[in-house]
Amino acid sequence: MMTKKGWDEFEIGAMLRTFNGKIDDIAGTQQQDRDYSENSSYTASVADWRLIKPIFNKDYCIDCQFCWVYCPDVSIISRDKKLIGVDMDHCKGCGICVEACPTNPKSLLMFPEQADEESEIANWPKKDEKEA
Amino acid sequence: MAFDKMELQKIEVWDGNRAAAQALRQAQVDVVAAYPITPSTPIVEGYAKFLADGYIEGEFAMVESEHAAMSACIGAAAAGGRVATATSSQGLALMSETLYQASGMRLPIILNLVNRALASPLNVNGDHSDMYMIRDSGWIQFDAFCPQESYDLNLIAFRVAEDHDIRLPAIVNQDGFMTSHTAQGVHTLSDDEAYAFVGEYKPMNDMLDFEHPVTHGVQTEEDWHFEHKARQHNDLMVKVIPKIKEVFADFEKLTGRKYNLVEKYDMDDADVCVVCMGSSVETAREVATEMRAKGIKAGVVGFRVFRPIPFAEIIDALKGVKAIAALDRSSPNGAAGTLFNEIAGALFNTDTKALLSGYVYGLGGRDLTKAHLTALFNELQANVDAGKVTTQLQQFIGVRGPKLAYL
Numbered sequence: 001m002m003t004k005k006g007w008d009e010f011e012i013g014a015m016l017r018t019f020n021g022k023i024d025d026i027a028g029t030q031q032q033d034r035d036y037s038e039n040s041s042y043t044a045s046v047a048d049w050r051l052i053k054p055i056f057n058k059d060y061c062i063d064c065q066f067c068w069v070y071c072p073d074v075s076i077i078s079r080d081k082k083l084i085g086v087d088m089d090h091c092k093g094c095g096i097c098v099e100a101c102p103t104n105p106k107s108l109l110m111f112p113e114q115a116d117e118e119s120e121i122a123n124w125p126k127k128d129e130k131e132a
Numbered sequence: 133m134a135f136d137k138m139e140l141q142k143i144e145v146w147d148g149n150r151a152a153a154q155a156l157r158q159a160q161v162d163v164v165a166a167y168p169i170t171p172s173t174p175i176v177e178g179y180a181k182f183l184a185d186g187y188i189e190g191e192f193a194m195v196e197s198e199h200a201a202m203s204a205c206i207g208a209a210a211a212g213g214r215v216a217t218a219t220s221s222q223g224l225a226l227m228s229e230t231l232y233q234a235s236g237m238r239l240p241i242i243l244n245l246v247n248r249a250l251a252s253p254l255n256v257n258g259d260h261s262d263m264y265m266i267r268d269s270g271w272i273q274f275d276a277f278c279p280q281e282s283y284d285l286n287l288i289a290f291r292v293a294e295d296h297d298i299r300l301p302a303i304v305n306q307d308g309f310m311t312s313h314t315a316q317g318v319h320t321l322s323d324d325e326a327y328a329f330v331g332e333y334k335p336m337n338d339m340l341d342f343e344h345p346v347t348h349g350v351q352t353e354e355d356w357h358f359e360h361k362a363r364q365h366n367d368l369m370v371k372v373i374p375k376i377k378e379v380f381a382d383f384e385k386l387t388g389r390k391y392n393l394v395e396k397y398d399m400d401d402a403d404v405c406v407v408c409m410g411s412s413v414e415t416a417r418e419v420a421t422e423m424r425a426k427g428i429k430a431g432v433v434g435f436r437v438f439r440p441i442p443f444a445e446i447i448d449a450l451k452g453v454k455a456i457a458a459l460d461r462s463s464p465n466g467a468a469g470t471l472f473n474e475i476a477g478a479l480f481n482t483d484t485k486a487l488l489s490g491y492v493y494g495l496g497g498r499d500l501t502k503a504h505l506t507a508l509f510n511e512l513q514a515n516v517d518a519g520k521v522t523t524q525l526q527q528f529i530g531v532r533g534p535k536l537a538y539l
Contacts, residue, residue, distance in 0.1 A: 007359040007366065012299055013238035014360060015337050018345040
């Protein structure tokens with residue numbers, strides 16, 4: 001929650017800083033190591049905008065990065081070209097990652113928001129033989 | 133990319149547009165994004181030619197409309213450049229949405245507004261409808277009465293607007309054609325002197341500072357919007373007037389030319405005075421001198437700065453005067469004139485017993501003649517003699533047909 005400052009307490013202009021202080025090597029610094037300011041949407045959760053959510057099953061993932069490329073909210077977390085999960089604070093549940101996923105069965109599927117990740121992975125669909 | 137300096141005569145024969153274009157060149161404006169419109173076009177055309185001829189290191193962006201012109205100026209200013217443009221009338225109307233963006237984002241863009249009537253009927257000549265239309269947009273507004281002032285006030289405007297305590301865009305007004313296309317002798321500064329006066333542009337929160345990334349033009353709702361607008365108004369009310377005074381003083385030191393927030397002419401012992409803006413100020417001064425020869429103690433007050441309104445200076449300039457005429461060169465369309473209201477607002481809580489009347493004149497480039505002003509000063513003297521305003525509070529002068537008077 002941003003502090004509700006008075007009119008004389010913030011920087012002029014309709015301007016917000018992404019980081020606290022200076023950032024030297026933004027390209028070489030991963031998100032979790034960047035000092036995002038409270039004004040950055042990175043520090044705000046918009047999880048409640050989502051009605052359905054993706055669940056990631058790493059057993060079938062081939063790390064093709066399609067979902068990372070297609071995600072319109074940069075919510076696919078990839079490290080060293082390996083998909084390690086979904087940023088559930090910013091994912092809007094659009095399902096584009098699932099559409100983009102080329103594996104059979106898919107490595108990402110959409111579920112109701114209240115679905116339990118462990119049990120859904122345990123009951124993951126089998127390979128579709130017609131598609132194969 | 134290098135650029136050439138230009139050898140100027142001590143006095144050049146320039147019209148107001150040329151004077152403004154030369155000031156933009158001497159300030160080495162980084163980006164001009166513009167769309168042509170009469171009578172302001174020669175300003176941006178002038179910048180473009182100076183650029184093409186190698187006298188400026190900058191960019192000229194040709195865009196599809198005035199809305200796009202100011203939008204591109206906003207982008208360039210947010211990126212961290214010194215930015216200017218010019219427009220008039222309908223162009224300003226189309227730009228008006230983005231003017232509020234520029235001031236709210238605190239981007240010190242300089243806009244040369246060559247004052248022209250607003251349609252309909254379509255008209256390319258001078259009046260102050262456009263100046264008045266955007267008076268609440270949060271821009272500082274200077275007013276040049278002649279080409280010399282168009283040159284000087286452009287240089288001054290950059291200094292004021294770009295100061296990090298100010299960071300507000302500024303408009304330099306001049307009358308369409310009467311000033312913009314009338315060539316007069318203009319005292320110049322050398323390129324080095326002018327640039328030294330304006331100073332190197334110092335970016336603030338620029339988008340090209342990759343070590344401090346910023347988001348410009350954010351959205352705020354009822355939780356933040358009021359605070360941003362309050363801050364902008366506060367800075368206009370509290371910081372801009374002292375800064376303008378400081379820059380005027382520096383400019384006088386450099387050039388000997390003295391500017392004031394309101395320009396007083398023969399006001400020390402004046403009984404009657406005209407308050408107006410633009411090229412009319414010079415005509416009114418000439419007539420005031422003639423009235424003095426006829427025994428009427430006439431004076432003239434011209435607004436040099438229209439926004440922020442120089443409230444204290446208006447009160448000071450008008451103290452002791454017995455009758456005031458507020459001349460508005462724009463149809464108020466259903467109200468008293470803007471200058472009438474500004475002056476009434478400034479004087480209402482003072483001890484003055486001055487009689488205030490308003491006049492609407494010069495719409496669409498109609499001349500304000502010396503005969504008009506002579507009759508007007510006589511009317512003010514008649515008000516003083518009668519101890520009351522003998523006419524209605526609002527009169528139209530110089531319009532054909534039966535006399536128009538209201539209020």
